[in-house]
Amino acid sequence: MWRLAIFAVLLVLAGCQQHEPNPDTGLAGYDPNNLQIQRDACIDRGGRFGKGGLSGSFVCYENTRDANQTCSKGSDCEGFCLARSRSCAPVKPFFGCNDVLTNSGAQSTVCIK
Numbered sequence: 001m002w003r004l005a006i007f008a009v010l011l012v013l014a015g016c017q018q019h020e021p022n023p024d025t026g027l028a029g030y031d032p033n034n035l036q037i038q039r040d041a042c043i044d045r046g047g048r049f050g051k052g053g054l055s056g057s058f059v060c061y062e063n064t065r066d067a068n069q070t071c072s073k074g075s076d077c078e079g080f081c082l083a084r085s086r087s088c089a090p091v092k093p094f095f096g097c098n099d100v101l102t103n104s105g106a107q108s109t110v111c112i113k
Contacts, residue, residue, distance in 0.1 A: 035058060038058065038060070039058070041060075042060030042062075045060070045062060046062065046063070047060040047061055047062040047063075048060070048061045048062075049061075052093065052095055053093075053095050053112065053113050054113040055113075059093060061091050061092070061093070062091065062092050063090060063091055064077065064078040064079045064088060064089060064090060064091060064092055065078055066078050066088040067088055067089070067090035067091070068087050068088060068090055069087060069088045070086060070087060071086060071087060071088050071101065072086065072101065072105055073101050073102065073103055073104065073105040074100065074101050074102050074103040074105075075103045076088065077089065078092070079091070079092045079094055080094055080098065080100040080110065081100055081101040082098060082099070082100060082101075083098075083099035083100055083101050083107045084099055086101075093112055094112065095112050095113065096111070096112065096113075097109055097110070097111040098110055098111075
């Protein structure tokens, strides 16, 4: 009988243990396949996936539909209207510091790092 009593007490005590939640690692929503998903989506759109800019992060380089066409203002191009050549940039994103023409046709320097 005393064994039954000890078993009952242990059973009750086992039910009293606190459940510790998993610690927050700060990685909620992290998907280890994200880079491959982005790469595949880029290639599906006809882009080239690679490192770019000073950060060295991966980007999708896409050819512009109006690459190298003549332009006189920014709104003439899908990407930038390059001031020196007065032609549309061949690719997006276009890294570096470049003189471009704004939508009003004024020259400005844009730096994408």
